[in-house]
Amino acid sequence: MATPVDPRTGLPVVAMVGGGQLARMTHQAAIALGQSLRVLSTGPDESAALVAADVRLGDHRDLDALLAVADGATVVTFDHEHVPTEHLRALEAAGHRVAPGSDALVHAQDKLVLRRALAAAGEPQPVWAEVASVDEVAAFGDRHGWPVVVKTPRGGYDGRGVFVVDGADDVAELFTGYDVLLAEQRVPMVRELSALVARSPFGQVAVWPVVETVQRDGINTEVLAPAPGLDEDTATAAQELAVRVADRVGVVGVMAVELFQTADGVLVNELAMRPHNSGHWTIEGSRTSQFEQHLRAVLDYPLGATGMAAPVVVMANVLGGRAAEEGWTGPSLDERVHHLMAHWPDVKLHWYGKGQRPGRKLGHVTALGADLDEVRARATAAARYLADGEVDPAFAFPTEH
Helix, strand or coil, rough: CHHHHHHCCCCEEEECCCCHHHHHHHHCCCCCCCCEEEEEEEECCCCCCCCCEEEEEEECCCHHHHHHHHHHHHCCEEEECCCCCHHHHHHCCCCECCCCHHHHHHHHCHHHHHHHHHHHCCCCCCCEEEEHHHHHHHHHHHHCCEEEEEEEECCCCCCCCCCEEECCCHHHHHCCCCCCEEEEEEECCEEEEEEEEECCCCEEECCCCEEEEECCCEEEEEEEEECCCCCCCHHHHHHHHHHHHHHHCCCCCCEEEHHHHHHCCEEEEEEEEECCCCHHCCHHHEEECHHHHHHHHHHHCCCCCCEEEEEEEEEEEEEECCCCCCCCCCCCHHHHHHHHHCCCCCEEEEEEECCCCCEEEEEEEEEEECHHHHHHHHHHHHHHHHHHCCCCCHHHHEEEE
16 A cells, blocks of 8 residues: 655655644654644644644544544654553554554553563663552562652653652552552662653664753753763663663654663663653754654654754753743733843744643753853753743843843
8 A cells, every 4th residue: 555645745744643842843843854744632722733734623532533633644643642552553453554553652651561561671670569559559668668659550741640658658549540550669869861762663773862851840840961970881871771672662753761860870760752851952952853853763764863963952941930820910921032032042942832820831942052050051041031030140131122
């Protein structure tokens, strides 16, 4: 059967399930490649739906909506992992190419599936156990130490579905919606890292430099590329680990391997099989962004170079702050964007077009340079100004423009 293409361009059509900021930025990369990105969005006001030309409205839990968006597409891919696994298999059974496929994506959807696969492969990960009762959590904690990290097998992201419990009394209500949970030993980690890898159906792989992800309340707030002070042996080991995992699970597309760095090396925390927040820096900071690379990979095109465009790149997320609160009387968003561009002309802004509310990821900024402290100061000050309307004293605004 001939590979479906857009009859207007003769080029492939990628259907992306999910209309969030990842689809929005993938759409931007698709334009440069001459491709058509079709988006399945739950509403017309989602990030990608605001900018993409080919938007289909529907729910990712609705098989009919999935089949409709896949019709005529070259490949179906995702900006989140929340499509039911049985629906992915139904798409594949209907003859649609899904990337990553259901057998791969389930490792990002179900933490227990991932833990079992890593154990079978002998890959480094925290000590863990599948637990079905409070007594089993208590036994795990007594054996491996308190506090214990308890995770829901499915549905968690940005810190959701992850609980740190100090004793058995704290876990009883967590079993309300789940028959089993995942208990993990709390890792004495140095910091969190991310190893980003892309893999094509042909089996070609590409990796970016390992980065440090800075977390606040379970949400990634900054990404430092490359991870400061990471020795070459550990960095190489993390990249090789990411490639092994990608090959083992058979992922197609971009995958982020979230890692804990300990005194003895790195441990796998979780996987994300899609473009990832830890890779946003690659838009300006790498020869090939994670979004372009994801498209190349799912279409089985040769992968692009991943070298850095500067010695240091820092991405800072813009989380809804004081300026997103009801009754805000400070500078408007347009004024804050104006000021940002005036005072940090080399900082690149990506705004996601979302409705503003406190704590929500609204956009990100990226700064490049040679000195980590200086680059990081610029990025975080710019992000803070967008979020809170407050200027870092090191970046004093003039009285007039």
